[in-house]
Amino acid sequence: MAKYEQKTKETDHDVVEFIEKVDSLKKRADAYKLLEIFEETSGYEAKMWGPSIIGFGTYHYQYATGHEGDAPLVGFSPRKAKISLYFATGDTTREESLKRFGKYTSGKSCVYINKVDDIEVDVLKEMITQSITFLQKLYPDN
Template identity: 60%
Template sequence: MYELKTKETDASVSAFIESIDNPKKREDAYRMLDIYTETTGLEAKMWGPSIIGFGSYHYKYASGHEGDAPLASFSPRKAKISLYLSMNENDRVILLNQLGKHTAGKGCVYVNKVADMNLEVLKACILRSMSYLKSEEVRLA
C-alpha cells in the first residue's frame, strides 16, 4: 500500500524556520508565515519535513489514489522559496504575470526572496488557489 510522504505532522513550524541556516532565508520564511497566516486565516502546520501548510483538503484521483494535502502551502528551501499554487490556467497566467520575479513548474512557483514579489498579487494567488482546490472542478478531476 502506498504511504503518503507529505502528511501533516506535530513538528513545530517555528523550530523548522529557526533551523534555516541563512538569516535572510529565515527572515523571508517568517515573512511568508505571516503573509499566509493573515491571508488564509488558518494555523500553520508542518507537512512532511519541510512544507508549511495551512488547512487541508481531500483529493481522490480517477485511479482510486486519494489523500489529504495542505490547502495553501510553501516551503523555504535552500535555493528558492517554493509556493504550491493550484489555479485554473487563465488565473494562473494572469496572476503569475503580475507576481514579480519567479520561475514556475506545473504546480510550483519558485521565488528567490519575498522582496521579488508583489505581495498583494501573492495574496490573490493564495486565495485563488484555495478556492480552486475547494471547487468541484478539482474534485471531479
C-alpha cells in the same frame, strides 16, 4: 496491489522551530514574512507537512485512478536554493496572476522565488485566495 503510501503528511512538528533551523538569515526572515502573509490571507494556522513544507488548511483529494490523500490548500518551503510556493495546479487564474507577480520561476506545482522582495505581495495574497477557492470548489466535501 499495494496501497500507495502518501509521503507528505501533516505532522505535529513545530513550524517556528523549523523556520529557526533555516541556515540563511535572509531566507529565515522571508519565511517569517510568508508565514504571516499565508496565515493572514488563508485564515488557517500553519502546520508542518512532511519535513519541510509549511501548509495552510487541508483538503482530501481522490483521483479517477482511486489514488487519494490529504494535502495543504496552499503552502511554502524555504529551501536552500529557492523558496517554493505551493498553489493549486489546475487553477486557470494562476497564469494570469503570475504575469503581475514579479521575479519567479515555476514548475508543475510550484512557484519558486529567491526572496519576498522580488514579488508583489498583493498578487501573492490574490493567488493564495484563488488557490483555496479553486480547491474548495473542486473538493467540496472537505
